[in-house]
Structure formats: structure tokens, C-alpha cells
Amino acid sequence: MKTIKDVANLAGVSVATVSRALNKSGYVSDKSRQKVEAAIKELDFYPNEVARSLFQKKSKLIGLLLPDISNPFFPLVAKGVEDKVNERGYNLILGNVQENPLKESEYIRTFAQNNVAGVLSAVESNSTKLKNMPFVMLDRVTSDKEYSVHSDDYQGGILAATAISERKPGLVVVMVGPRTVSNSLVRLAGSVKLLEENKLTYHLFETESFQFDSAQESAHRLFEMFPNVSSIIASNDIHALTIMREAIRRGLTIPEDLQVIGYDDNPYSKLMYPSLSTIAQPAYQIGYKGAEILCNRIEGLKVVEKNIQLPVKIEIRESLRKKEYE
Structure with a gap:
């Protein structure tokens, strides 16, 4: 690894001159600056940004x-x-x-x-x-x-529940994201408000994580608990896509037997067949x-x-x- 001393030796200037040129602090003549820049380019030298930031009391x-x-x-x-x-x-x-x-x-x-x-x-x-x-x-x-x-997660929850309520909802299950995550509770509040205003019966299904690894187990557990579910408001697109896969594996037809709406609009939501309806976050x-x-x-x-x-x-x-x- 090349050092600031190597740059100084090649440029024929002092280490202090190289340091001033790099940090743009203090006087460096145009001739010396050109020599330093040429040496840096020839050696493909990269300054230690951490040391530099400590010296300048600024970081990039x-x-x-x-x-x-x-x-x-x-x-x-x-x-x-x-x-x-x-x-x-x-x-x-x-x-x-x-x-x-x-x-x-x-x-x-x-x-x-x-x-x-x-x-x-x-x-x-x-x-x-x-x-x-x-x-x-x-x-x-x-x-x-x-x-x-x-x-606006509250509005997102309302939009998801509105879409379900307008489309022969049947037995509705609302997935609750981890309660330690604040925005999952805000989404839930929006969905519940809309469902109750429309006097729809719904059940809550708790999940402990938004993570990919837990989604498959959650989908299996959901169908075991609610075998007659007709509509699902998923906590995010990962869970929604996993639910759709599990539903198809069980011989259900989407959306005739089961309709699903996700949350996030991740890039894979368009690639699934049937494609996933979702709340798009920016x-x-x-x-x-x-x-x-x-x-x-x-x-x-x-x-x-x-x-x-x-x-x-x-x-x-x-x-x-x-x-x-x-």
C-alpha cells in the first residue's frame, strides 16, 4: 500500500507539503501542487479518509x-x-x-x-x-x-382495507406486523377504522417479524388458523407473496377463492402471477x-x-x- 511518504519522495517535496495539498490547508505553490497531483496519479494513491477526517475535524x-x-x-x-x-x-x-x-x-x-x-x-x-x-x-x-x-402509513392502512371491503370481502384476516415497529401499528389502526366503519367482521393475525425467513412459517400458520379466509390484508409484500404461494399450493385460486393486498410495492410484486395488488410506498x-x-x-x-x-x-x-x- 502506497503512503503519503511515497508521494512526497516521488514528487520531490516534503510530507508536510503533500499533507497541505491533500487537506487544502496552508500554502502550496502551483508547481508543488502539480507535482503532488502527478505523483498521486502515478502511484494510484488514496489518502486515509479516517485519519484525514480526524485531522480536519470533518468527515465525508x-x-x-x-x-x-x-x-x-x-x-x-x-x-x-x-x-x-x-x-x-x-x-x-x-x-x-x-x-x-x-x-x-x-x-x-x-x-x-x-x-x-x-x-x-x-x-x-x-x-x-x-x-x-x-x-x-x-x-x-x-x-x-x-x-x-x-x-403516510395510516392512509395506507385505510386504502388497503377500502380495496378489500369493496370486493366481496367474506372472512377478512388482517396481518399485524411486529408490534415493536411503530408504523405497523399505524397501518393497523387505519385498516381497523375502515373495516369497523363498514361493519365488516375481521380477525387479527399476529406476526413477529417483517423478515423473509419467517414469512413461510407465518403463511402456513395463518391457513391453519383460518382455513376459510377469503380476504387478507398483509403486513408487507413479502408476507403477501408468501401467502399467495401457500394458497396456490393448497389448491386455492387467486383472487376467486382468496384475495390478497400487500404493502410496499416491492419490485417482485409485479412479477408474481397473479400479480400482487399493494400499497406503494415511496x-x-x-x-x-x-x-x-x-x-x-x-x-x-x-x-x-x-x-x-x-x-x-x-x-x-x-x-x-x-x-x-x-
Whole structure:
């Protein structure tokens, strides 16, 4: 690995001159700067960004905590974050927590060790662990978060239940996402309000996780508990797709025997046959706008909107029946 000393030797200048040129601090003549730049290019030298950030008391690294990268919703959030921070000259360190508090603590320690400039998080946790780092919450937002970006989950719950209630609902099962995740309870509140206003009978089905690994077991358990279910409001697209697969395995026809609506509009929802009706969340925009807020905070710029709620919309596809009065 090439060092700053190698650059200085090749350029014929002092290590201090190279350091000033790299950090843009202090005087460096045009001739010496050109020599340093030529040596850096020839040696393919990359400065130690952590050491540099400690010297400058500034960092170009941003940390991102995600609950589960195997859920297609969160890579879209991450892409939005990455695109915006790259636009602003920062690089991203990703922490895939996998719903594990110990991993979360390890990643936060890694962020601190790398002197990150700020953190974005879609993990519901105690943000005091981040000490004095600028911090923005994404997606899973509670009322006490000063800076946040999320979608309108209450309206999403209403839209999902409305779609079901308009289409010969029969026996309705509402999947409840993990109760430790705030937005799953907000979605539930919206769905329950609509179902009760329409005087529809429904049952709640509890799930402990949004993770892919638990979805198949949950689908099997749901059909064992409710063999005559006619309509399902799923907690997310992963569970919805797994339910549809299990229903087809059991000889049911979608949507005639069973109709299903998901949540998120992940890329696979269109590829399933029948295709999945779902509530579309603006995952990319959540990440992009959250990163914009964080970069503004880091750079001391005014943050006009501290808490941003983005709209959701319904995507009607083949997993829902025709409306009763169409």
C-alpha cells in the first residue's frame, strides 16, 4: 500500500507539503501542487479518509442503519440515500442490523470509530446511542424524533382495507406486523377504522417479524388458523407473496377463492402471477429526502422541513377481485 511518504519522495517535496495539498490547508505553490497531483496519479494513491477526517475535524462518511437488507423495500431506501449523499460529496457505510440489537450496537461503534459525519436509521432504537452525531430517522418513525422522513402509513392502512371491503370481502384476516415497529401499528389502526366503519367482521393475525425467513412459517400458520379466509390484508409484500404461494399450493385460486393486498410495492410484486395488488410506498424518496436533511444538518444549512410525511398510493393488480358494483 502506497503512503503519503511515497508521494512526497516521488514528487520531490516534503510530507508536510503533500499533507497541505491533500487537506487544502496552508500554502502550496502551483508547481508543488502539480507535482503532488502527478505523483498521486502515478502511484494510484488514496489518502486515509479516517485519519484525514480526524485531522480536519470533518468527515465525508455517513452511516446508514437498516433493519433487514433482504427485504426489497430497504435496498430502495438505501439507493435513495446513496444517490443524495454522493451528490453532496459523501460516501456511505451500511449497517444491516437484521433486527438484532447487538449488531446495531456494533455498527454504531463502527460508525463512531470511522468518525462518520452523521447517521440515517430505519431501525427503531434509542438515538442517544449516537451521542452528538447528526441523526435522521427513516420509515419507522416515532413522535419523539426531531428529524424524520416516512410515508403516510395510516392512509395506507385505510386504502388497503377500502380495496378489500369493496370486493366481496367474506372472512377478512388482517396481518399485524411486529408490534415493536411503530408504523405497523399505524397501518393497523387505519385498516381497523375502515373495516369497523363498514361493519365488516375481521380477525387479527399476529406476526413477529417483517423478515423473509419467517414469512413461510407465518403463511402456513395463518391457513391453519383460518382455513376459510377469503380476504387478507398483509403486513408487507413479502408476507403477501408468501401467502399467495401457500394458497396456490393448497389448491386455492387467486383472487376467486382468496384475495390478497400487500404493502410496499416491492419490485417482485409485479412479477408474481397473479400479480400482487399493494400499497406503494415511496421508498427511494424516503431515503433521498432523509439524506438531504442530514447533509444540510452536517453542513449547517437551514432545514426547512424537519419531519416529512410522504403520500402512498394503491396499485390494483390481479390479486384483488372486481368491485361488487363495477
